[in-house]
Amino acid sequence: MSSLYIHIPFCRQACHYCNFHFSTTLTYMDDLIRAITKEIFLRKDFLKTKELSSVYFGGGTPSMLKGEHLEILWERITKLFILKKNAEITLEVNPDDIDSDTISNWKIFPFNRVSIGIQSFEDEILKYLNRIHNSERAVYGFNLLRDAGFDNINVDLIYGIPVQTENQWHNTLEKALRLNPEHLSAYCLTLEDKTALSAFIDKGKSPRISEESGAVHFEWLMFEMRKHGFTHYEISNFCKPGFESRHNLSYWTGEEYLGVGPGAHSHKKNIREWVIPHNVNYIKSLSDNILPLESETLTNENLLAEYILLCLRTSEGCSLSYLKKKFNKDLLKDKEKQIADCVEKKFVVISDNKIILTDRGKLVADKIALELL
Numbered sequence: 001m002s003s004l005y006i007h008i009p010f011c012r013q014a015c016h017y018c019n020f021h022f023s024t025t026l027t028y029m030d031d032l033i034r035a036i037t038k039e040i041f042l043r044k045d046f047l048k049t050k051e052l053s054s055v056y057f058g059g060g061t062p063s064m065l066k067g068e069h070l071e072i073l074w075e076r077i078t079k080l081f082i083l084k085k086n087a088e089i090t091l092e093v094n095p096d097d098i099d100s101d102t103i104s105n106w107k108i109f110p111f112n113r114v115s116i117g118i119q120s121f122e123d124e125i126l127k128y129l130n131r132i133h134n135s136e137r138a139v140y141g142f143n144l145l146r147d148a149g150f151d152n153i154n155v156d157l158i159y160g161i162p163v164q165t166e167n168q169w170h171n172t173l174e175k176a177l178r179l180n181p182e183h184l185s186a187y188c189l190t191l192e193d194k195t196a197l198s199a200f201i202d203k204g205k206s207p208r209i210s211e212e213s214g215a216v217h218f219e220w221l222m223f224e225m226r227k228h229g230f231t232h233y234e235i236s237n238f239c240k241p242g243f244e245s246r247h248n249l250s251y252w253t254g255e256e257y258l259g260v261g262p263g264a265h266s267h268k269k270n271i272r273e274w275v276i277p278h279n280v281n282y283i284k285s286l287s288d289n290i291l292p293l294e295s296e297t298l299t300n301e302n303l304l305a306e307y308i309l310l311c312l313r314t315s316e317g318c319s320l321s322y323l324k325k326k327f328n329k330d331l332l333k334d335k336e337k338q339i340a341d342c343v344e345k346k347f348v349v350i351s352d353n354k355i356i357l358t359d360r361g362k363l364v365a366d367k368i369a370l371e372l373l
């Protein structure tokens with residue numbers, strides 16, 4: 001499987017918790033999109049195949065792209081690559097960008113999956129996060145997408161927000177489920193350096209993030225999603241049967257992917273590359289025909305750690321036979337005591353020669369992964 005990720009580094013407004021690479025200065029948008037098309041051309045041979053299983057327009061806010069931007073990007077992609085039959089083609093959208101005109105534009109292109117960044121259905125919480133939309137707009141946008149024929153929609157939510165009550169989280173989840181999406185991603189809020197939220201907390205203007213309330217929200221999330229027939233296939237991701245995000249699965253299972261646009265990462269075999277996260281320097285560098293890339297070669301230890309960290313988070317778990325075959329690692333023997341301890345505490349089960357997290361283990365997944373490294 002080979003995937004292409006396109007990072008669109010613009011947003012209308014900076015959400016208080018976000019540390020992704022984006023700019024609210026839109027002056028360079030045309031130049032930047034042209035630069036991305038050049039980057040795609042210059043890196044067309046990065047992947048071992050020209051056949052793409054998934055394409056993902058992420059950001060930033062790709063739903064801010066105009067029709068002509070999408071046109072030149074798609075022209076370049078389809079000239080250089082072949083979209084596999086049934087390829088998953090995702091567009092990330094923000095609710096405030098969804099109207100009948102933008103949807104008509106998106107329908108011209110081969111997008112067959114939309115991921116909508118709703119985050120909460122509580123206006124008070126959306127304000128706290130500095131999201132630009134309100135809950136009414138989110139419901140309106142979702143319904144417009146549905147009416148336009150999109151039959152694979154993901155809803156993104158955030159929980160564990162300092163000012164969020166349990167009731168507010170229950171209400172948000174209930175409203176999301178009422179929309180009947182095919183996929184739901186729910187992330188526990190984490191505090192990132194150099195964000196407005198971290199400054200507010202440091203200055204005492206916001207309560208601190210509480211691990212305990214994050215865990216309580218997560219338990220409710222797992223309970224409700226199961227009750228509604230969703231598969232919990234990765235710690236933060238739930239889907240109706242057959243609607244797993246193939247693009248995300250390719251990241252978690254170590255497949256190769258090419259990421260273009262400032263801040264995007266790429267991976268193949270033991271090589272990781274990333275594009276410098278600076279819009280103006282990116283444009284300048286590509287106009288000089290220089291790829292603004294940095295890279296690292298991953299050691300076997302890096303790849304092993306990455307496999308354990310990522311696969312443990314999935315419902316497929318960490319395959320002991322794969323570890324033996326690929327890394328000559330007998331994890332069961334090397335970490336006998338730690339694994340026995342996790343089994344005894346009912347954090348993991350060993351099934352079909354795989355270590356799989358239980359619901360209880362999902363609450364402490366990162367700690368378990370560290371024990372196994």
Ligand code: SF4
Pocket residue numbers: 010011013014015018019020022059060061094117
């Ligand atoms: S819209 Fe998304 S990428 Fe942009 S600031 Fe908000 S969270 Fe970050």
